[in-house]
Amino acid sequence: MSVPxxxxxxxxxxxxxxxxxxxxxxxxxxGARPRHEWATVLASQLILVGLLLGLWELATRSEPARAFxxxxxxxxxxxxxxxxxxxxxxxxxxxxxxxxxxxxxLGNVLGAAxxxxxxxxxxxxxxxxxxxxxxxxxxxxALAPIVIIWFGTGFASKLAMxxxxxxxxxxxxxYKGAMGVDPDQINLMRALGAGKHQIFLHxxxxxxxxxxxxxxxxxxxxxxxxxxxxxxxxSAAGLGHAIFKxxxxxxxxxxxxxxxxxxxxxxxxxxxxxxxxxxLLPWRHDLQ
Amino acid sequence: MSATIDTAAPQPARxxxxxxxxxxxxxxxxxxxxxxTEIIRSISFSLARGxxxxxxxxxxxxxxxxxxxxxxxxxxxxGGILWHGREIDGVPRGLGYMLQKDLLLPWxxxxxxxxxxxxxxxxxxxxxxxxxxxxxxxxxxxxxxxYYPSALSGGMRQRVALARTLAPDPEVLLLDEPFSALDFQxxxxxxxxxxxxxxxxxxxxxxxxxxVEEAVGMxxxxxxxxxxPCSIVAEHSIRLPVPRTEMIAARETRExxxxxxxxxxxxxxx
Numbered sequence: 075m076s077v078p079x080x081x082x083x084x085x086x087x088x089x090x091x092x093x094x095x096x097x098x099x100x101x102x103x104x105g106a107r108p109r110h111e112w113a114t115v116l117a118s119q120l121i122l123v124g125l126l127l128g129l130w131e132l133a134t135r136s137e138p139a140r141a142f143x144x145x146x147x148x149x150x151x152x153x154x155x156x157x158x159x160x161x162x163x164x165x166x167x168x169x170x171x172x173x174x175x176x177x178x179x180l181g182n183v184l185g186a187a188x189x190x191x192x193x194x195x196x197x198x199x200x201x202x203x204x205x206x207x208x209x210x211x212x213x214x215x216a217l218a219p220i221v222i223i224w225f226g227t228g229f230a231s232k233l234a235m236x237x238x239x240x241x242x243x244x245x246x247x248x249y250k251g252a253m254g255v256d257p258d259q260i261n262l263m264r265a266l267g268a269g270k271h272q273i274f275l276h277x278x279x280x281x282x283x284x285x286x287x288x289x290x291x292x293x294x295x296x297x298x299x300x301x302x303x304x305x306x307x308x309s310a311a312g313l314g315h316a317i318f319k320x321x322x323x324x325x326x327x328x329x330x331x332x333x334x335x336x337x338x339x340x341x342x343x344x345x346x347x348x349x350x351x352x353x354l355l356p357w358r359h360d361l362q
Numbered sequence: 363m364s365a366t367i368d369t370a371a372p373q374p375a376r377x378x379x380x381x382x383x384x385x386x387x388x389x390x391x392x393x394x395x396x397x398x399t400e401i402i403r404s405i406s407f408s409l410a411r412g413x414x415x416x417x418x419x420x421x422x423x424x425x426x427x428x429x430x431x432x433x434x435x436x437x438x439x440x441g442g443i444l445w446h447g448r449e450i451d452g453v454p455r456g457l458g459y460m461l462q463k464d465l466l467l468p469w470x471x472x473x474x475x476x477x478x479x480x481x482x483x484x485x486x487x488x489x490x491x492x493x494x495x496x497x498x499x500x501x502x503x504x505x506x507x508x509y510y511p512s513a514l515s516g517g518m519r520q521r522v523a524l525a526r527t528l529a530p531d532p533e534v535l536l537l538d539e540p541f542s543a544l545d546f547q548x549x550x551x552x553x554x555x556x557x558x559x560x561x562x563x564x565x566x567x568x569x570x571x572x573x574v575e576e577a578v579g580m581x582x583x584x585x586x587x588x589x590x591p592c593s594i595v596a597e598h599s600i601r602l603p604v605p606r607t608e609m610i611a612a613r614e615t616r617e618x619x620x621x622x623x624x625x626x627x628x629x630x631x632x
Contacts, residue, residue: 256463256465258461258463258465259465259467261430261435261459262459262461262465263482264435264453265433265435265453265457265458265459266459266478266479266482266483266530267453267455267479267482267483267530268482272482276467276478276481276482277467280467280469281467284468284469355469356510357468357469357471357510357511357512358468358512
């Protein structure tokens with residue numbers, strides 16, 4: 075095992091102990107068995123849903139009073155078709171979706187900015203800590219009446235509700251991420267000659283953004299809750315508005331129809347965020 | 363190629379003075395409410411240009427504290443540290459620092475990790491990439507430049523960390539148990555590469571380790587530390603009848619075994 079000269083040191087261990095192939099092998103092994111299992115799980119889920127809907131339909135068919143009180147699958151379907159036909163489905167979904175997304179983005183940006191800024195000044199973080207904790211302990215729903223008074227009944231108040239639901243969580247995640255940076259990592263940066271600003275820029279910001287990105291799936295759900303609560307309080311359109319209106323008029327099947335659409339919207343948003351997360355965190359092999 | 367970054371330091375001083383000198387440094391920590399615990403008691407030694415010195419000691423004796431003081435991350439309670447004959451103020455320039463943990467940033471590829479020190483030193487982007495690629499190639503990782511650390515093995519990650527340490531062209535390397543988490547084969551290979559890369563440019567290397575064989579295999583001198591409060595109990599000049607990059611051959615010599623046995627005795631393992 076002699077080396078010809080200093081230049082181009084060959085190393086046997088790079089070829090021998092290459093992690094990538096082993097990882098791939100492990101992945102296929104993990105993938106092979108569940109593929110079979112996956113189909114069984116899906117089939118069981120479909121049977122379960124079918125069974126529940128069937129029982130529900132059967133129980134409400136025999137007794138019209140029950141159908142009024144609990145709704146029925148067939149009526150839910152009729153309501154869904156109606157909302158698709160008159161276009162309200164798309165309008166409400168688009169409105170609630172954009173309120174949610176705007177609040178989600180704004181809340182995360184604000185939260186990350188404030189959380190990171192707190193790393194920069196130990197003093198500011200000491201001063202602000204109790205206020206942040208207080209803000210974080212308020213149920214955001216309780217703020218809805220004030221938010222409506224301050225921001226009106228339109229888009230702005232829903233945006234504010236969604237943002238408020240996200241911002242404190244994002245702030246805490248960013249702050250914890252920033253403060254949780256390995257001290258050895260900071261020492262290494264210092265040994266490389268980095269000042270506080272460079273440590274912040276090259277280490278603390280990316281480290282805490284990594285945590286924020288990983289928390290996106292959590293906060294998108296919060297944003298949706300915020301937007302819908304805002305719509306409950308006072309609004310002229312949106313899924314929350316539709317649910318509230320149908321509920322007030324005792325059209326239970328309509329409530330369920332809008333609820334189903336809300337669930338689809340939540341799943342769609344969560345899928346988009348997963349995609350974005352994978353794109354933002356390309357080194358996280360557990361996400362790929 | 364050496365010392366392209368550090369242009370401010372006066373050249374004559376560098377010739378005469380050893381790059382690193384520890385003059386009677388000691389360190390005590392005061393526990394909360396309790397009396398001060400003395401970790402290190404009056405350690406003095408010097409590291410000459412182009413010299414490889416290892417410090418071995420029983421575990422928990424304060425080796426890492428010593429290293430952190432030497433590179434200006436921690437202030438000694440007594441004594442002083444001189445870099446090129448001058449008292450240090452903060453982290454000195456021309457320092458390479460590497461720990462057992464590779465400390466690679468997970469969001470940077472191998473190449474970007476190697477470029478980190480150059481980025482901090484504000485080396486222009488093109489030169490930065492060229493130099494980083496050259497270092498990866500010298501450590502046999504040319505094909506893995508675009509890999510994230512999570513896709514590399516422990517040995518490869520530590521190689522990337524070594525490339526990152528060497529890329530800013532440091533004069534003095536301070537390594538704290540850098541290879542102790544690696545398997546034997548990876549360890550021998552990276553030790554060999556480290557020795558030749560350090561010798562080639564006449565860098566100085568201070569290696570802190572608990573692995574006596576690693577210390578004897580790589581160093582010109584080995585300093586042995588005592589239990590806490592630690593001080594230097596012995597110094598060995600290592601002379602082996604084979605070239606110092608022949609790690610395996612070196613281990614088979616009688617001299618190697620003698621050095622190892624002597625140091626083991628002095629370590630006083632309880």
